[in-house]
Amino acid sequence: MDSDQLDSNDPPVTGRIKRSTPSKINSLTKPKKAAKKLRRSNSASTLTGLSVVLNPKARQYFISKDNFIGYRVLVHSPYSFAEVAGKGFAVGQNREVFIGVGAQLTESTSKVRQMSIQKRQCIQHDESLEGTGIKIETFSNYSRPSCLLECRAKILYKNCRCLPYYFPNFAKAWKRNTDCDLQGLQCIANSSATLSALSVDANFQAKDDLLEGANCYCPIDCTETVYNQEMSHAKLMDSSRVHKLVLEEYSVAKKLKKLTSNATFSLKKRQVFGERLEKMLEDITLVHIYFKELGIVKYSRDQLYSVMDVIAAFGGIVGLCMGFSLLSGAELIYFFTLRMFVDRQKNIARSKNRGRPSRNNVQTE
Structure with missing residues (x-):
C-alpha cells in the first residue's frame, strides 16, 4: 500500500475544535500577549544559560504514561519536530539538574550544492522537491527528521485511521480527521514501536533480528546541526535558595504561605495549607541548560x-x-595524428616546389 496517498473515502474533518487549537471565544476574551524576543548566549557557563524552576504537581498524578514523576527534556534543531516522548531525558522531582549542550554542524560546499540531488544525495532546507519523489505537506522547510515523521504519520494513519494527539496538525494539510477513538489508541500503541524503526535493504544479512520498520525515502540534510546533551543531577537541599526564590516569586506559593498565617482560618485548615506548601517545595526541580564549550565542531561536505x-x-x-x-x-597521439598530417603537408609542398621552374634556369633570347 502506497503510504504517500490517502484514501479518498476517509471521513472529512469535522467542525469541532481540536485540543491544540485555541477557540474563538478564548482568542476574543484573552488579551494577546506581546511577541517576545529570542534570547541568545555567547558564553559557556551555567550562570549565563537558561535556568527553569519546574513544579511537576505530584499530587495531581493519577495515570501516567511514564513510571516516574517529573518531566522529559530534549534539545533539538528548530527544523525538527520535538519527539520528547521517545528521545527526551527524564528529569525527576526535588532535583537540581545540569544539562550541558554541545553541537556539531555539517555544511555542504558550493561545489556540492551545485550538483544534482541524485548525485549529492542530500537536500537543502529551502530547496524545491519537485521531481525528487519526496512529498512534504505539513512542514514549510525540509529536514530529514520532519520527512521521516510525516512518512511515519501517513503509514500510521493508513493502519489506524488516526494519529497521536501530540503530532503536528496533519489534519489541516490532509483535510482528514485524525482524532482517535479507543480502538485507534490501541492500534497506535501496537504500531508505534515498529514505526520508530526504518526498513533495511533486502540484501542485509541480519535482517531477521530487526523490526520491519517504515519504508521512507528521506535523504540527509545538506546543512545540519546535531545537538548532543549530557546531564548530571543531585537532590536539592532542604531550605535551599531555590525554595526561598519560589516562596518569593511563585504566585501559588505566596498564596499558600499567606493562607497558613491567616488567623481567620482554623488551625486544621492552616495545617492543610502548610502541608500543601511543604509538598510543593519538595516537588520543585531546578534545571540549568547551558553550552558546554564556547565553540562547536564543524564538518564540511565537499567533493572528494x-x-x-x-x-x-x-x-x-x-x-x-x-x-x-x-x-x-x-x-x-600527436606523432600518429597531427605530426603525420603536418609531415604529409610538408612533403606535398616540397613536391609542388620541385615541379616549378626556377628563376635562375629561365633563358632569355
Missing part, C-alpha cells in the same frame, strides 16, 4: 575528486606501475 583529480591520479598510478603517463599517451 574532481575530473582533474581523477586524471592526475590515473596518470600517476599508470606512470608508477608501467612507466607510462598520460603525457606519453598524448605524445603517441
